[in-house]
Amino acid sequence: xxxxxxxxxxxxxxxxxxxxxxxxxxxxxxxxxxxxxxxxxxxxxxxxxxxxxxxxxxxxxxxxxxxxxxxxxxxxxxxxxxxxxxxxxxxxxxxxxxxxxxxxxxxxxxxxxxxxxxxxxxxxxxxxxxxxxxxxxxxxxxxxxxxxxxxxxxxxxxxxxxxxxxxxxxxxxxxxxxxxxxxxxxxxxxxxxxxxxxxxxxxxxxxxxxxxxxxxxxxxxxxxxxxxxxxxxxxxxxxxxxxxxxxxxxxxxxxxxxxxxxxxxxxxxxxxxxxxxxxxxxxxxxxxxxxxxxxxxxxxxxxxxxxxx
Amino acid sequence: xxxxxxxxxxxxxxxxxxxxxxxxxxxxxxxxxxxxxxxxxxxxxxxxxxxxxxxxxxxxxxxxxxxxxxxxxxxxxxxxxxxxxxxxxxxxxxxxxxxxxxxxxxxxxxxxxxxxxxxxxxxxxxxxxxxxxxxxxxxxxxxxxxxxxxxxxxxxxxxxxxxxxxxxxxxxxxxxxxxxxxxxxxxxxxxxxxxxxxxxxxxxxxxxxxxxxxxxxxxxxxxxxxxxxxxxxxxxxxxxxxxxxxxxxxxxxxxxxxxxxxxxxxxxxxxxxxxxxxx
Ligand SMILES: Cc1ncc(C[n+]2csc(CCOP(=O)(O)OP(=O)(O)O)c2C)c(N)n1
Ligand SMILES: [Mg+2]
Numbered sequence: 001x002x003x004x005x006x007x008x009x010x011x012x013x014x015x016x017x018x019x020x021x022x023x024x025x026x027x028x029x030x031x032x033x034x035x036x037x038x039x040x041x042x043x044x045x046x047x048x049x050x051x052x053x054x055x056x057x058x059x060x061x062x063x064x065x066x067x068x069x070x071x072x073x074x075x076x077x078x079x080x081x082x083x084x085x086x087x088x089x090x091x092x093x094x095x096x097x098x099x100x101x102x103x104x105x106x107x108x109x110x111x112x113x114x115x116x117x118x119x120x121x122x123x124x125x126x127x128x129x130x131x132x133x134x135x136x137x138x139x140x141x142x143x144x145x146x147x148x149x150x151x152x153x154x155x156x157x158x159x160x161x162x163x164x165x166x167x168x169x170x171x172x173x174x175x176x177x178x179x180x181x182x183x184x185x186x187x188x189x190x191x192x193x194x195x196x197x198x199x200x201x202x203x204x205x206x207x208x209x210x211x212x213x214x215x216x217x218x219x220x221x222x223x224x225x226x227x228x229x230x231x232x233x234x235x236x237x238x239x240x241x242x243x244x245x246x247x248x249x250x251x252x253x254x255x256x257x258x259x260x261x262x263x264x265x266x267x268x269x270x271x272x273x274x275x276x277x278x279x280x281x282x283x284x285x286x287x288x289x290x291x292x293x294x295x296x297x298x299x300x301x302x303x304x305x306x307x308x309x
Numbered sequence: 310x311x312x313x314x315x316x317x318x319x320x321x322x323x324x325x326x327x328x329x330x331x332x333x334x335x336x337x338x339x340x341x342x343x344x345x346x347x348x349x350x351x352x353x354x355x356x357x358x359x360x361x362x363x364x365x366x367x368x369x370x371x372x373x374x375x376x377x378x379x380x381x382x383x384x385x386x387x388x389x390x391x392x393x394x395x396x397x398x399x400x401x402x403x404x405x406x407x408x409x410x411x412x413x414x415x416x417x418x419x420x421x422x423x424x425x426x427x428x429x430x431x432x433x434x435x436x437x438x439x440x441x442x443x444x445x446x447x448x449x450x451x452x453x454x455x456x457x458x459x460x461x462x463x464x465x466x467x468x469x470x471x472x473x474x475x476x477x478x479x480x481x482x483x484x485x486x487x488x489x490x491x492x493x494x495x496x497x498x499x500x501x502x503x504x505x506x507x508x509x510x511x512x513x514x515x516x517x518x519x520x521x522x523x524x525x526x527x528x529x530x531x532x533x534x535x536x537x538x539x540x541x542x543x544x545x546x547x548x549x550x551x552x553x554x555x556x557x558x559x560x561x562x563x564x565x566x567x568x569x570x571x572x573x574x575x576x577x578x579x580x581x582x583x584x585x586x587x588x
Contacts, residue, residue, distance in 0.1 A: 031465060031498045031505055051499060053468035053506030054435050081434060114343045114410040116418035118385060118433025283421075285412030293412065 001169035001202055008106040008163040010145035012037025015074060018153050019045045025153075026071045028052060030059045036076040036106045036163075060086035063101045064093030072100050072153070079105025079121025079162060087127060095131040100156045103128070106163040109249035110277065110294060111199055113166075116284035121162075122277055126254025128160035129227050135159040135180060136227040138248075138256070140201035141171045144224060147178030155180070162198065164249070166287055169202040171222070181225045183233035189219035192305050193237035193244050197223050197256055200247040200275065200296060207301035218305060229259045231267060238268040243308040247275035247301050249291075273304035319362065323530050326397060327357040332587050333393035333406050335560070339580040341410040344418065347557035347570045349390035351494040351527070352461060355552055356380075356394040358533040359459055366456075369399040372426035376454050379445055381430045383438020384463040384492065385419040386572070391428065392416050400427040436469025438462060439489055443479050446487040457541070461490045465497025468506045473518075479547040480519035487547045488540045489520075492527065494556035496569040515549040527552025528559075560586050 004010075019025050019041050026048045033039040033051060042049040052059045056077050063075040075082065082105050083090070094101045105128075108121040128136045137152065137159065139145040145163070152159050177184065186201070187208055196204040201222045208218040219241060221233055237244055244264060246257040257274040264270060275296060282290055291297055330353050338344035359365045365378040382391045389409065396403045408414035415424035419433030430441045442460040449456040462472065479487055497505055508514065515522035521543040525532040533552065540548035556571075557564055560583040564570045575583055 031468070033499055035498070051505055054465050054497065055468045055470060055506075058470060085434065085436075114341065114418050116410075116433065117421070118419040118431065283412070283424075284410045284414070284417040289412045 001171065001205070003167050004142040004170035006163070006165060006167050007139055007141070007145045008035070008037050008165060010142040011104060011106070011149060011161065011163050012040045014146045014149035016040035016044050018149065019048065022072060022153070024070070024072045026050070026066055026073055028059050028063050028066070028073065028075045030054055030056050030077045030081070032077055035078070036104065038074070038076045056081045056085040057089050060089035061093045064089070064097065064099055067094070067099035067101045068097065074102045074104060076104040076106065078119060079108035079124040080119060083121060083124040083127045090131055094158050095133055098133050098157060100158065102152050102159050102161060104161045104163060107165045108162045109164055109199060110282040110290045110296070111164055111166050111249060111287040113287040113290060114284050117281040120282060122251050122281070123254070124160070124162060125226055125248075125250050125256065129254060129259065131158070133157055134227065135225065137180065137225050138162040138197040139224055140198055140222055141168050143170065143172040144176045144178055144222070147176050148224065151178060151180045164199055168199060171201050171205065178224070181228045181230055183230040184222040184224070185219065186222055187218070187220040189217040190241060191217045191243070192308060193219040193221060193241045194247065194301060194305065195221045195223050195237065195244060195256070195260055196247040197226065199249045203296070203298040204247055204301055206298035207305065210298060210302045211305055214306070216305065223256055223260070226256050226259050229263050231263050234260055234263040235267045238264045238270045242270050243305070244270060244272045245275065245301055245304045245308070246272065247296070249296055250276060252276040252278050271308050273308055275300050275304055320530055323357050323361055326361045327353050327530070328587050330357060330390070330393040330397055332584055333396065333403065334389045335575055335580050335583045335587070337389050337392065337406040337409040338574040339577060340407045342574055343410060344389055344574055345386040345572050346389065346574055347561070347564070348384065348463065349387045350558050350560070351554035351556050352387055352390050352492045354528050354530050354533050355461060355490050355492065356390055358530060358537060360394050360398050362534055364537050365459070367398070369427065372400065375452070376456055378457045379429045379442070379459065381432070381438045381442050381445070381458065381460045382420055383432055383460050384435065384466050385432030387461070388416070388418065388420050391420055395427040398427070435463070435466040436471045439472055439475035439479070442487055442489075443475055443482065443484060446484045447482060449486060457486045457488070459488050459490065461492055463497065464491055464493040464495065464502050464508070465505065467491060467508060476515065476518045476520065483545050484547045485544050488537070489547065489549045491549065491551050492554055493551050494554045496556045496571065498571050500569070512549070512551045519546055521546055521548045522551065523548070524551045525553065527554035
């Protein structure tokens with residue numbers, strides 16, 4: 001897989017395009033538009049871009065007001081700050097009234113590296129999933145991020161888009177058939193299903209290659225939408241393969257693994273394993289070093305799959 | 310020796326401390342290949358005055374000594390400044406500064422109080438340090454300790470509503486053992502504070518909230534010391550020191566046309582030039 005743009009970069013470019021198509025789209029950011037890459041939009045449409053300063057709670061409240069007046073709002077900051085600092089505002093000014101605000105959290109996960117735990121969103125998916133009515137999307141690469149942004153623009157309800165900082169491998173070199181709430185089967189397989197999103201999709205594909213060498217035929221699903229979850233894909237995986245491994249760059253509690261376990265448990269319980277950050281903050285270090293230390297790698301996915309045999 | 314000459318000598322010594330701290334900031338961030346040197350450089354005289362002019366009472370051998378004064382770096386991305394000051398003060402060897410941001414090092418990208426003795430609060434999400442400072446100041450009062458609390462924020466950081474909630478609370482609790490220092494370097498991440506969110510006039514805002522407010526040149530050590538002295542002598546209310554500074558001081562000129570240079574380490578060549586200036 002060749003290295004493509006980061007998800008945040010792809011988001012920023014896609015957002016600037018959206019702005020052309022729809023004059024009703026406005027963007028709010030909190031003094032980080034050169035990091036979230038909403039600066040592409042800001043340069044093109046300065047009158048529809050609002051930098052509110054380092055004040056995420058205020059920013060989300062403003063987003064709610066804009067949306068309640070008919071604007072289609074995209075609100076961006078680091079995942080850690082927009083979700084954790086502004087959670088009550090997300091709850092009361094966006095989710096409860098069910099307004100058209102697309103919340104974007106960049107620098108999600110531990111792969112931001114050297115800046116360390118204070119800047120790493122590791123609980124953002126869990127928090128977003130706990131907002132009633134929110135759609136929650138975690139794209140894996142550049143092409144699927146373009147599609148995700150367009151798909152989110154097509155719905156009128158609130159949503160959370162998670163975006164990482166580093167450049168990531170291109171999973172979808174030949175385009176991506178992206179539908180909200182529908183998993184993408186990247187590889188068929190009959191022995192075990194590897195379900196992943198974000199950065200871990202590429203790792204899951206690598207893991208499937210390694211498993212093949214050990215005579216295990218792994219199915220790989222890109223579960224880009226955590227909510228609403230593709231229950232049908234989970235049921236099929238559980239029924240047909242009987243074993244599931246879920247991998248994500250997020251805390252174990254409340255993330256993709258929890259969602260898949262809930263779905264499988266309700267429909268067709270099977271043995272499962274989870275590759276995730278387990279009840280800990282990470283630390284400063286190089287992204288690859290951190291992913292290795294905290295076990296968010298193809299190697300760990302392989303180990304997890306083998307432990308199901 | 311007259312008091313005047315003693316003060317003069319002291320300032321000379323402090324200036325050389327300040328220079329040494331600046332060299333550490335440049336060296337550590339360039340070695341790390343990331344970090345916020347310009348944000349760290351603007352606060353050097355303030356940290357120097359706190360740690361090396363007898364303002365803060367601390368003991369590097371007893372970092373949890375209950376009666377110690379506290380310095381809380383609310384603008385956590387200025388960690389290289391804090392680490393340089395702590396090393397200079399003897400909390401750990403200066404050679405550790407070159408492990409900044411590396412896996413396994415307690416010198417993380419932003420301060421982590423669980424890993425590094427001398428760090429009084431884990432910061433990095435802007436806007437929280439003053440509230441923590443209030444808690445520490447209230448606890449000191451409850452325990453009848455004479456400890457003083459100093460909090461440093463950025464001038465962009467105080468965009469956060471929480472800062473102003475804290476400003477109101479500190480006044481309510483009459484925390485004269487609490488001093489806020491705003492490192493007013495005129496820039497935040499995406500541009501000049503005057504453009505992103507203009508908070509001028511700043512000192513009168515603190516006064517309006519019942520604080521004692523002073524405005525000073527944050528690079529003039531004697532001004533910083535005088536302001537800290539006045540804050541210490543102010544009774545019945547908290548003190549704010551608005552320190553006018555320059556982001557990247559005094560090497561801002563070699564960083565090209567962007568006077569902010571936010572969150573970028575100096576290249577090896579720039580660092581060499583900076584270190585020559587800071588000799
Ligand atoms: C809550 C929060 N929002 C955003 C950021 C990202 N960020 C890091 S530094 C910075 C600018 C800080 O400006 P200022 O407080 O003026 O500090 P300076 O670097 O100028 O000293 C921003 C927005 C953050 N760390 N925390
Ligand atoms: Mg500033």
